[in-house]
Amino acid sequence: MITRFFRENRLIAAALLILLQLPTSAVQAYYNANSPLGTNTNEVLEYDSSAPFLDLFKTSLPFREAAPFLTKGSVQYDRFGWPTSIAPGAQAGTRLINKLPANTIPRGYYTVLYEGQGKIEYGLDASLVEAQPGRDVILIDPGKDNEYSVKLEIKATNPDNYIRNIHVIPQGGICASNPFQRVNGASQCARGDFLDFERNHEKIIFNPDYLKFMKDYKVVRFMNMSGITRNPIQRWADRSLVEQATWGGAEGVRGAPLEVMVELANRLHADPWFTIPHAADNDFVRRFAEYVRANLDPDLKIYIEYSNETWNGIFSQHAYMKQGGKQLNLDPVDYVAGYKFYSLRSVEIFNIFEQVFGGKQRLVRLMAGLNGNPGMTATMLSFRDAYKQTDAYAVAPYVFGDINELRRASSVNDIFRAMTNKNANHSLPKVLEAVRKQADVTRQFGVDLIAYEGGQHLIDDKTKSDDQHPNKLFYAANRSPEMAKIYKQLLDGWKQAGGKLFVHFSSPRTYNRFGSKGTKEYITQPDKEAPKYLALTQFISANPCWWPSCSSSTVARIQKPRALSTAELSRLTGDMPTALPNSQEEKAETDIAGNIPQIDPVSEPSKPTSPISNPPITRAPELPNIPPMRSQPVLVSMNNPPQEKYVFGNKAAIPQARDPLKPMANASAYQLRKVIAGQVENSRDLAAIWQASWDTKRLYLRIAVADDQMKLDSPQVWDDDSLEIFLDGDASQLRHYDGRDDLHIFYRWRDREITFGKNSARAKVDYRSQYIDGRYVLDLAVDWDSIQISPRPGHRIGLELQVNDDDNGGMRDGKLGWFSRVEEVWRDPSLMGEAVLE
Secondary structure, three states: OHHHHHHOOHHHHHHHHHHHOOOOOOHHHOOOOOOOEEEEOOOOOOOOOOOOEOOHHHHOOOHHHHOOOOOEOOEEEOOOOOEEEEOOOOEEEEEEEEEEEOOOOOOEEEEEEEEOOEEEEEEEOEEEEEEEOOEEEEEEOOOOOOEEEEEEEEEEEEOOEOOEEEEEEEOOEEEOOEEEEEEOOHHHOOOOOEEEHHHHHHHHOEOHHHHHHHOOOOEEEOOOOOOOOOOOOOOHHHOOOOOOOOOOOOOOOOOOOHHHHHHHHHHHOOEEEEEEOOOOOHHHHHHHHHHHHHHOOOOOOEEEEEOOOOOOOOOHHHHHHHHHHHHOOOOOOHHHHHHHHHHHHHHHHHHHHHHHHOOOOOEEEEEEOOOOOHHHHHHHHHHHHHHHHOOEEEEOOEEOOOHHHHHOOOOHHHHHHHHOOOOOOOOHHHHHHHHHHHHHHHHHHOOEEEEOOOEEOOOOOOOOOOOOOOHHHHHHHHOOHHHHHHHHHHHHHHHHHOOOOEEEOOOOOOOEOOEOOOOOOOOOOOHHHOHHHHHHHHHHHHOOOOOOOOOOOOOOOOOOOOOOOHHHHHHHHOOOOOOOOOOOHHHHOOEOOEOOOOOOOOOOOOOOOOOOOOOOOOOOOOOOOOOOOOOOOOOOOOOOOOOOOEEOOOEEEEOEOOOOOOOOOOOEEEEOOEEEEEOOOOOOOEEEEEEEEEOOOEEEEEEEEEEOOOOOOOOOHHHOOEEEEEEEOOOOOOOOOOOOOEEEEEEEOOOOOOEEOOOOOOOOEEEEEEEEOOEEEEEEEEEOHHHOOOOOOOOEEEEEEEEEEOOOOOOOOEEEEOOOOOOHHHOOHHHOEEEEEO
């Protein structure tokens, strides 16, 4: 297994590298020795047309995430994601590949290797040809739609010897002396060094077609492959593991292990660009650095970056920076405080790497910011003299033009006119002008200007389908020879302006409404059909890297200037930092959870209007420090909803609590909007939100309700003003309550106790209730162990929250829900919505 390979010592790894590298030891013999360009990797997903790994299963959809369509019913998993138990009538399924262009991988026979006993079936573009214990042969054929989609379903498994360690391997092999070329058999290897895929897939690891594409780039930025985007990981123990069933999946779950990324850098002899997760603690950073020092080729440099686009308001790391900066009182303006926190933490990470490596000779310590904002650059580099410990500043020179002009385009020529319009923001002339300004700033600080991403950026984020205008024109423009001219002008202008390393975005990927970012549309696309690829490779040939130490294993540094004064900084940048795209919340200085005010103490509650005179109670002293309400409104109106975040479809995101004593400090927030019974006139009649976070011990929920009329006079809880909370701890999607982790919890305003519905399992639930001025709030802490759940980032739960409304006594008048549109959740948990732990 691959796991055994990576667990062995450095000598074994080195021996394998010698076996698989090009047949020369001279650095100059590598294709990328003098290349001025790098490339970004893609996310590990079943529809990644760069197809980086030989074993197709490594990019497949995790079984857990394939519910309810491919994974159905009650399924239990081991710590690596393999189904250990499948209930009768249930199944565990996955998409191996999805909508890949027909030539991305070879059409033909693939060997499926596995351990354990059970029943596996295949479908869509795959059919079973031969079966024997532990080894199936399937035919993968793209069919009439000229796309590959393959599903694999485990219909049954032996719990004492469950199916695991599945590998899906193509036919053929490589010659060890040339790992960049597939061959059919030993006769094609003149040196007698044939390695067939089936027997050696654990050592070969990478798709030869992928290595062939990557070999031209001097630097590989692993941001996407490592799964950085919105990844809340903090501890080294929670990192991606080689042993995991798949390295694919949703944000916060997917990501190739560090071992694999280091191995790829070694085989390509390419300098790795590593991105450290935004919440990673110092132990994580130190262990990361230690592994790289021990296992990376000593002739390679290491680019170190803290998180990705922390200035960008669409990412959770942006809020994390602001929160950190505000907590440390780094600046009264919260987004500037975020810049400074990023700078501060970057330097801390640089220092840890320097300690581990015993110096900075091989380290390229870099920060990154927005190409069009030199004020941000100056702020980050000047804060506490961070520039003195920084080697490079990275920007992303993306070219597109004015979006309204692009929307008005009726031809491909119109697209290129928009991209070169000298008066339009983000056009080629404006981008190069911004690059020159950035070069002036970085030169003053004695740091190199490099590009962490760049290229064309034709995207209309308002479109809802791949065929909607102007998307088809965007695709055609990216396939036009004119795009190669845009790229040549961009790269030539970058070099002339003083830029150095340029890391293109990105590896081959298909074109769709989310962008046409791929250098090619799929990994084996003919070069002549990929004008962007031709432009990049021609630039590499014509422009061997022009800066000192490009080919060296050590970093050349210039003398750092003295610290600049405030007046000098003002003259340098022109003005103070300004608000950024996607960050309208900067002006409002909103809380991290969105526009929902946090709940602060009041001296004493208002006199209750209910005929029940029992005072508000506080249950469960074990509940963490959740502050009581304040007199200001708790709820937002329908016209000012919370900033809700959904991942891969309609699943809510629940962040991990950063402080177990204040679990709601960074909680997500969602509003209940669906009237599922009776009548709710408007948000003044009834409005509600829920918030959630989690840690390894508990799930924290807060439900806050504003109600203009509060009644408590009925024998049935649901006929009074009350809450119903529904939870399915493993999102099993069963049609009945399983008695284990399916919960139905009632709380009626002013009650002393919570109660469980008749179908609900019983669980350890600590809670606290509060009431003031027509509003009531319930805080819950559900003990994971009591429902037999071991949470982790990416774990899914079923969830639904509903509020009953009684305005005039007697029976209920209306009911408001979050996800479900029907009232049957109390007996059918499959009707719940879903949430994903981040």
